[in-house]
Amino acid sequence: MRFLRTPFQIIRANLGAYLAMSALVYGLFFIGMGAAFAFPGLHAAHLASMDEKGTTGLVTSLLGSVWLFSLTIFAVNTLTVGVLTILLPSMIVPFAGIALFTYRAFNFGVALAPVNETVAKTLIPHSLTLVIEFQAYALVLLGAYLLGRSWLRPETAGARDRRQGYLRGLRQVGRVSLPALALFAVGAVYEAFEIIHLVPLLVAG
Secondary structure, eight states: OHHHHHHHHHHHHTHHHHHHHHHHHHHHHHHHHHHHHHOHHHHHHHHHHHHHHTHHHHHHHHTTOHHHHHHHHHHIIIIIIIIIIIIHHHHHSTTHHHHHHHHHHHHHHHHHOOOSHHHHHHHHHHHHHHHHHHHHHHHHHHHHHHHHHHHHOGGGGTOSSHHHHHHHHHHHHHHHHHHHHHHHHHHHHHHHHIIIIIHHHHHHO
16 A cells, blocks of 8 residues: 555645645636636637647547547546656756646636636536646646756755756656546546536536
8 A cells, every 4th residue: 555655645745835736737727717818819719729730620539439538538638748748848857847837727728718608518517627637737747846856956855966866756756646647547537428428418408
């Protein structure tokens, strides 16, 4: 059970940083929502961009299978966002992934801003998805923060030099990523289910 206890020990030991990462995710999300209300063209431009990139078409093609849709959502959240946007850049430049993620969090708010009745209805079941996935993102961001701190200030990780601090930071990333992966998995299954089964009922009603 140590592999379960250790991540939560790290979170408790760095509770302030974890809360700060959570505030960053939710704060930028709501700022994005506010921007979409203030500048209606932002929401429309985001939807148009999704159409041009083929994202809308991909989502539509996956609506026939909850499990395939879940797997795709999980892959996007873990690989595209978690690894490529947050962790990998932070392994090259300290805290870089945190800065890069701010743009995504803002865009989440722009995309999901309840600018009309239809979008507002989808947020009813989708709110739980946001809570689950945003907490997972906060954990990944915490990992990126701990890596950067251990790298630049090795003494905070009990390391003798930056090389050892970097390695210990990577170990912490791996440990806090375990609950993040669990949350991403749960969030992906629920998100696929609510988009395929719950949202159509609400929109039709």
